[in-house]
Amino acid sequence: MSANRDIEALIDMMARLPGLGPRSARRAVLHLIRKRALLMTPLADLMQQVAATARECLNCGNIGTGDICEICASDKRANGMICVVEDVADLWAMERSGVFKGRYHVLGGTLSALDQIGPDQLRIPRLVDRVDSENVTEVILALNATVDGQTTAHYIADQLEGRVTLTSLAQGVPIGGELDYLDDGTITAALNARRKV
Amino acid sequence: MSANRDIEALIDMMARLPGLGPRSARRAVLHLIRKRALLMTPLADLMQQVAATARECLNCGNIGTGDICEICASDKRANGMICVVEDVADLWAMERSGVFKGRYHVLGGTLSALDQIGPDQLRIPRLVDRVDSENVTEVILALNATVDGQTTAHYIADQLEGRVTLTSLAQGVPIGGELDYLDDGTITAALNARRKV
Numbered sequence: 001m002s003a004n005r006d007i008e009a010l011i012d013m014m015a016r017l018p019g020l021g022p023r024s025a026r027r028a029v030l031h032l033i034r035k036r037a038l039l040m041t042p043l044a045d046l047m048q049q050v051a052a053t054a055r056e057c058l059n060c061g062n063i064g065t066g067d068i069c070e071i072c073a074s075d076k077r078a079n080g081m082i083c084v085v086e087d088v089a090d091l092w093a094m095e096r097s098g099v100f101k102g103r104y105h106v107l108g109g110t111l112s113a114l115d116q117i118g119p120d121q122l123r124i125p126r127l128v129d130r131v132d133s134e135n136v137t138e139v140i141l142a143l144n145a146t147v148d149g150q151t152t153a154h155y156i157a158d159q160l161e162g163r164v165t166l167t168s169l170a171q172g173v174p175i176g177g178e179l180d181y182l183d184d185g186t187i188t189a190a191l192n193a194r195r196k197v
Numbered sequence: 198m199s200a201n202r203d204i205e206a207l208i209d210m211m212a213r214l215p216g217l218g219p220r221s222a223r224r225a226v227l228h229l230i231r232k233r234a235l236l237m238t239p240l241a242d243l244m245q246q247v248a249a250t251a252r253e254c255l256n257c258g259n260i261g262t263g264d265i266c267e268i269c270a271s272d273k274r275a276n277g278m279i280c281v282v283e284d285v286a287d288l289w290a291m292e293r294s295g296v297f298k299g300r301y302h303v304l305g306g307t308l309s310a311l312d313q314i315g316p317d318q319l320r321i322p323r324l325v326d327r328v329d330s331e332n333v334t335e336v337i338l339a340l341n342a343t344v345d346g347q348t349t350a351h352y353i354a355d356q357l358e359g360r361v362t363l364t365s366l367a368q369g370v371p372i373g374g375e376l377d378y379l380d381d382g383t384i385t386a387a388l389n390a391r392r393k394v
Contacts, residue, residue, distance in 0.1 A: 050230065054230045
């Protein structure tokens with residue numbers, strides 16, 4: 001390649017982002033170089049700043065700019081509910097819906113015997129502590145509907161049994177979903193959990 | 198979203214890169230935040246540096262770090278051949294093959310009556326100048342096999358007629374290509390340009 005070494009190194013580094021390969025990284029870098037002043041410089045500045053300030057909340061594992069994230073720091077969110085999610089991306093998805101007003105607990109993954117991930121790697125002891133210390137009345141298990149996710153949910157349910165109300169997200173037909181395109185498992189779950197109209 | 202404003206702004210900005218949407222930008226930013234020290238900070242530094250130094254070569258339009266790019270500055274590449282490409286990405290693709298040892302001329306697009314792009318917007322006058330000043334013997338038109346690309350190739354051929362040898366890339370079956378998956382146009386072109394074995 002004839003571009004200088006910095007540009008090549010930048011392409012290599014961009015190609016390590018999830019969702020980008022060598023080809024799309026080249027395209028993205030060319031786009032950035034064409035919009036040096038409008039996009040590349042501000043993006044680099046912002047990245048620098050986030051890299052310097054972003055950290056995991058010591059309480060819940062969410063990403064924020066302080067030792068304690070905005071949600072854990074806000075008294076308004078202390079409604080006695082904790083929503084347990086696998087990942088910060090899941091937390092963001094829940095927050096976009098805007099319907100949950102409580103606090104979160106980010107596990108950082110799921111239990112996995114294969115990958116040797118046990119409860120201690122997943123902030124589960126910290127969750128048990130929080131249930132006692134934050135006057136929690138309900139723990140919502142918003143884990144993915146995968147085998148690992150459900151295993152983890154069962155483990156947490158065992159740990160917290162009798163201490164709080166434990167709930168999980170409803171399973172059924174997604175809003176806007178067409179039955180014809182749904183898998184058998186979802187239809188079965190939706191039928192079993194049918195409600196009176 | 199509960200992440201602080203810088204993180205949200207970073208996601209918005211990443212989503213403006215080609216090939217990334219809001220969803221993949223969130224994924225990329227989460228990945229960057231998790232690898233702050235190893236990936237995010239070096240990436241931001243490199244981006245800053247490329248933004249400060251990258252510029253278009255005044256001679257050929259390639260992207261480099263000086264007023265004249267490495268290829269135009271190198272005497273080794275002055276073999277009397279100029280390869281005309283639409284875009285820097287095409288130049289990079291040619292360079293990856295490593296087979297062309299001459300210089301390039303990046304048009305920066307194709308002639309387009311609809312988008313009001315004429316010869317002056319495309320460095321075509323500069324190409325005509327270079328043919329005279331750089332002792333060019335052959336101009337290879339490596340433009341895309343699209344209508345606009347071929348229109349542009351014809352226009353350039355008209356401008357340079359009689360002054361230099363004009364060639365274009367061969368059209369035919371791509372290496373590793375299976376006839377069954379090729380379009381009719383390519384098969385027709387390959388058949389018309391058939392060679393003795």
